[in-house]
Amino acid sequence: MEKVKCIISYDGSQFSGFQIQPKKRTVQGALEQALTTMHKGAHVRIQASGRTDTGVHAKRQTIHFETPYSIPKANWKQALNTLLPGDLFVQDVSFVPDSFHARYDVMEKEYRYYVWNEKEPDVFKRNYAYHFRYNIDMAAVQEACLYIEGTHDFTTFSSAKATTKGSKVRTLFQVTCEKQGSEVEFIFRGSGFLYNMVRIIVGVLLDVGQGRRKPEDITALLGKKDRQFVGETVPPQGLYLWNVKYKSLD
Amino acid sequence: MEKVKCIISYDGSQFSGFQIQPKKRTVQGALEQALTTMHKGAHVRIQASGRTDTGVHAKRQTIHFETPYSIPKANWKQALNTLLPGDLFVQDVSFVPDSFHARYDVMEKEYRYYVWNEKEPDVFKRNYAYHFRYNIDMAAVQEACLYIEGTHDFTTFSSAKATTKGSKVRTLFQVTCEKQGSEVEFIFRGSGFLYNMVRIIVGVLLDVGQGRRKPEDITALLGKKDRQFVGETVPPQGLYLWNVKYKSLD
Structure with missing residues (x-):
């Protein structure tokens, strides 16, 4: 498994906050949906540095996730941004050690x-x-x-x-x-x-x-x-x- | 009848353009709805300097309408802005001669x-x-x-x-x-x-x-x-x- 760290930005005005909720448009929901599509339906859970409330914006929020895929950084970025809506953008992708955690570190x-x-x-x-x-x-x-x-x-x-x-x-x-x-x-x-x-x-x-x-x-x-x-x-x-x-x- | 000229600004991103259309959220529709409320249900038609398409913004669009009411300028502005949504704002209200037309002039x-x-x-x-x-x-x-x-x-x-x-x-x-x-x-x-x-x-x-x-x-x-x-x-x-x-x- 590879651990991937992403720096993301989002315009919070059309999101019901970061945290995933049923039937709501959330940042976590949009990211996990894009990742699940990339993983052919296998659910990928993300971890963020912290949550943001409805209407709050992010210039450089950080998340991580784990994946069985070996894909170059630039391709991760391109693939995710193709799948994500216009108010959510992946600015940077990097690979991090297993021990990294977007919240605890x-x-x-x-x-x-x-x-x-x-x-x-x-x-x-x-x-x-x-x-x-x-x-x-x-x-x-x-x-x-x-x-x-x-x-x-x-x-x-x-x-x-x-x-x-x-x-x-x-x-x-x-x-x-x-x-x-x-x-x-x-x-x-x-x-x-x-x-x-x-x-x-x-x-x-x-x-x-x-x-x-x-x-x-x-x-x-x-x-x-x-x-x-x-x-x-x-x-x-x-x-x-x-x-x-x-x-x-x- | 009094002829009222308004300078308005709007963020066009959530409007289906200026011109009124059934079941669509339009600038003209929002303005005429606010004016109709002020006129106790009597429909008030507005005239603009011109239309703008879906997604197009306005810093100082101009409209006019006619009214049987005699209300001071500041009160028109206050009353309209109270009734209008947050992405549409009346910046200035003035009274104009009968001959004025927001489009032709x-x-x-x-x-x-x-x-x-x-x-x-x-x-x-x-x-x-x-x-x-x-x-x-x-x-x-x-x-x-x-x-x-x-x-x-x-x-x-x-x-x-x-x-x-x-x-x-x-x-x-x-x-x-x-x-x-x-x-x-x-x-x-x-x-x-x-x-x-x-x-x-x-x-x-x-x-x-x-x-x-x-x-x-x-x-x-x-x-x-x-x-x-x-x-x-x-x-x-x-x-x-x-x-x-x-x-x-x-």
Whole structure:
């Protein structure tokens, strides 16, 4: 058996998320269908670095699967892209050791979140950014980002529905926010992320940007370890799984 | 009766074109449905500067309609946008004289066409630009643009299916092409456009960009007055109705 790693990108707007579900159009479903076709009907199960929710996009998601076939890398890429729909694309194929696992071996993930910060919506951005019509105090948001960076218990900033057992301590290497024109870009790089963590953090950062909280409030919020103390999760269409890094492979 | 002019934008990817059709999701259908709701079930017919095909976008399309209501401009805008779907937005509402007509009074239209010029597709651009993987000789395309600018009989560059009777002479004030990064932008400003004219011209300009035709061939092609002498119509998703200008109103 050969273990194949793929870097894929997808426009999440027409998918019911990553994870396979009966009768829904999902990223995993589309990939496994293409692989099953290539394997003459034999089901091929894929493993991803993690799931993404309905409407969330990916620039460089990583998956792996096992196959009895010996096919050159370029042919895998070509064959899969021929079978996949236009909103799902395999960017890169490589062969990895048996020991590789797309989820367990993640060293670092990067997420980005995009906000369209204008009074009026833009029809071309409705699936690709969160329309936030209020003025944002960028200096305050940037100061708040510094309180989020680092190693913390992120219980306050994860979905109460999260099924994760064990520690909710994670390390964020980078939390930054920049505005270019009408677009606000948040970058999060970290060792791992809890369920809904990026979207909950962005919600709190936008509260800070509106003056509804102070940057230094973040420390107290982290200390609460309770999701109830922070506001709404921002919508999925602004979120992009931007990159996934592995140990020695990259 | 009051005559109301609206500037609207729409993402054409989920519409079966502008013109109303039974059981299809169209821009005209969505607008007339919203207006009919506002008019308590009385049907309101709209007139547009022109139609756009399935998949074609609009940044500033113009429509007009008549109403017995006296409602302030801002309230029209608010009420319509509340009733319209997210991929169709009313940007501006104004009141116009009885004599105004969105189609007959057009002075100038601007179309833009976007090409994503990379070897590989980008899932986020599949509905918003034409993926053209071959190298483009920009200097040759820019020279060819100069042969298209001006007043010509554009029969060669219009759909054989066109129902237009009368003259196929049109004046193009501007035909330009610029590349920024991986994106090629064509701008067309003219007194009027025949059916499929922009998409047929872009196809010929890309032939020139690939070296399959010479810029100076354009003159002979115009002289043929026959659609059969030029290649394929490029796909709709790269095309944007960018602006419509009227006489004294703007």
